[in-house]
Amino acid sequence: MDTIFALASARGRAGVAVIRISGPLAWDVVRDLSGTLPEPRLASLRLLRDGAEVLDQALVLCFAAGASFTGEQVAEFHLHGSTATVAAVLRVLGDRPGLRMAEAGEFTRRALENGCLDLAQVEGLSDLIEAETEAQRRQAMRVLSGAVGARAEGWRRQLIRAAALIEATIDFADEDVPVDVTPEVTALLDAVTADLRAEAEGAKVSERIRDGFEVAIVGLPNAGKSTLLNALAGREAAITSEHAGTTRDVIEVRMDLAGLPVTILDTAGLRETEDAVEAIGVERALTRARAADLRVFLISDDGLPDGLAPLPDDIVLRGKADAGGGVSGKTGAGVADLIARVSAILETRAAGAAVVTRERHRLAILRAVTALESARAEVLNGADRAELAAEDMRHAIRALDSLVGRVDVEHLLGEIFASFCIGK
Template sequence: MTDTIAAIATAPGRGAVGIVRLSGPQAFAIASRLAGSLPPPRQAALRQLRDAQAEVLDQGLVLCFPGPNSFTGEDVVELQGHGGPVLLAELLRAAVAAGARIAQPGEFSERAYLNGRLDLAQAETIADLIDAASGQAVRAAQKTLEGAFSRRLQALAAQLTDLRVFVEGALDFSDEDIDWLADAGLAERLAAAETLLAETRQQAGQGRRLREGMTVAIVGQPNVGKSTLLNALAGYEAAIVSEQAGTTRDPLREHLLLDGLPLTIVDTAGLRDTEDAIEREGIRRAWQALEKAELALFLVDDREGVTDADRALLARLPAMPRLLLRNKCDLAGQAAALDSGEQGQELRLSAKAGLGLDLLVQALKAQAGLSEVGEGLFLARARHLEALDQAASHLAQARQRLTEGAHAELAAEELRLAQRALGRITGEQSSDALLGEIFRRFCIGK
């Protein structure tokens, strides 16, 4: 990059400190025009910060980070003054007048990636760290930024490279009498790669839950307490509660954070046969919402238990995880408890009385795979999971080809495609369009 970029690196609004960041070949020269003599690298010094007419705007700290040992890999300067929005805008304007241009969203992180300071998975995690909605997400994002995910992918790539060398080497000696592909060591190495990939997919799936959350649909017959449960989880009256059946028509979505787990809770219309055209449309939309959910909370009235009508509805649910909730346990004279029943795991609670909600949150975290966040957990995105799924599919195809016998060429190609899929996560196999889509979602200044 031949141009020098500048941006306000602190959040909009008033604050005690505000930062204008410069990066590029002219960063030091531009900073000298604004602040005078620059301090030694990585040492803060107090300087007067001036505008394009050399009039003093502020007094603040100046820090210099020579490339390539900087965040972007280029010469970087931070001008740290008082955090007034007008003051920072004037300082940025002075930097532009001195030869910089205003950075695009994510351009500092993009330059760090292009200059080899970060791989693509690490660069994406910067935005995840900023947007983290819980302490667990912060810690997982930091592990990813430190390279935990990337090192795992490198280990997988190394195993695939080893397999490719063996299989492609066997092709070179295919005219000999020795069946190189029948070597037991090959099967063991292939199994080890599949095991490590499966573990990575599981951890990435947990990381995606921690980052993006899970969509949960509350379903059941009318008047079993679905809207009351939504309100209890939300902590406010998000849904209208009425004794009259059919009150809920359109699915109501609430985005919640429960003990570090982001959730989208969907309250649906009571599922029943009805002649009311509007209610019937609400029920149709409830079934649509169920198709998109990742977990169904199926409510029954604990006083009546699981009725034949409930069993009929359960049989119609899409193939998905579900948790049966026996609501109104206080009216049934039962204590809140998580236990096993005829529908598998069942939870007795009272949404209105607030009994058993803590048990429900723990059950939701267990369903999301977050009941215990391990040391190796890292944040992941949908595109990462898609690439891991593709790699697993190609690896399975390679194993099948090798099992069949005379298909070593096809097995070698499947191994190459698996390695290529992993490369898309870290940016080794990424298009300019993908990079533009990723970095434009960043905030300006990062």
């Protein structure tokens, strides 16, 4: 296998830059550039030399195969973070036979292939790198720590037990089996199925934490929506005007509310119009508002807009509080209370998040549920259907195995690792 290397820290000038090397020649590189090999996991200050030329004074770390991130021999050079220093060391490494620059996500892919991470943990690592809010960080850390794999292994054990009981009745079909296994098998199937259904439902919330909740500000034209958006954003994100119909398209502002990623949508005023461009804006506003996780209705003396009714959790307020009550982006009245209400509603929803976090996870779980429902029906249909029940259980186990990358995931790996940086 090739030995790979890459800059593992951000590009550009910095106090420290980290170059990571992984593969069978990693420690040889350390010996050649620094003279001696440090004790594994012990940072040592060394001069790095290319022949007679001193490249840098750096901290050098070595990790043994089986005790590193990739599972291979790994070395790290913690350099002074100038672009010239980094370029010089990368040039020297690139000139060595047997070494090559890593591809995007290749370090993590090797960790997967060497059994150091399962596929769900790889996805958790990707999410952690991309995390912008505290909720995203916590969720990503939970997945990276192996929570998905632990749950999947628990379900798998129960299903293997159920399948073993059923297959015992097949193996001894010509003999008297003294114990009816049906009650224990159905109890196991029911318990796993209930867990899986709850996870599938909670996965929708987990995915919103990953991708962000959407909150749409809706109302009639000139209700103060754009002014409120600007107040929430703390900048002039939207053009405001006393002329109705100024907002033609959906304007988005990304925010962190109580640690949750939230996109606030300023939508076109909802009204009947003969202006073709405004009509497109109104239609887009309705589409995005209906799909949003939460809507804030700004009302005036003319009431609520037609074509969109508030749902139970939606917030209805009088707009332009400077004209009397409600919320005002212009004066700031009621804005803090609105943020608190939105945060409280979304925090309550986020509490229902599952361990699984992606649509891929949810679909695998739903495949397992379908197989288990079929298995239960076959079990109840009698001993002559036992082989079909056992096969359904194997399908369910296979679906759960795909969660952590044991089966059926090779076609996903390119897409997953393409999102990683070169040094990860």
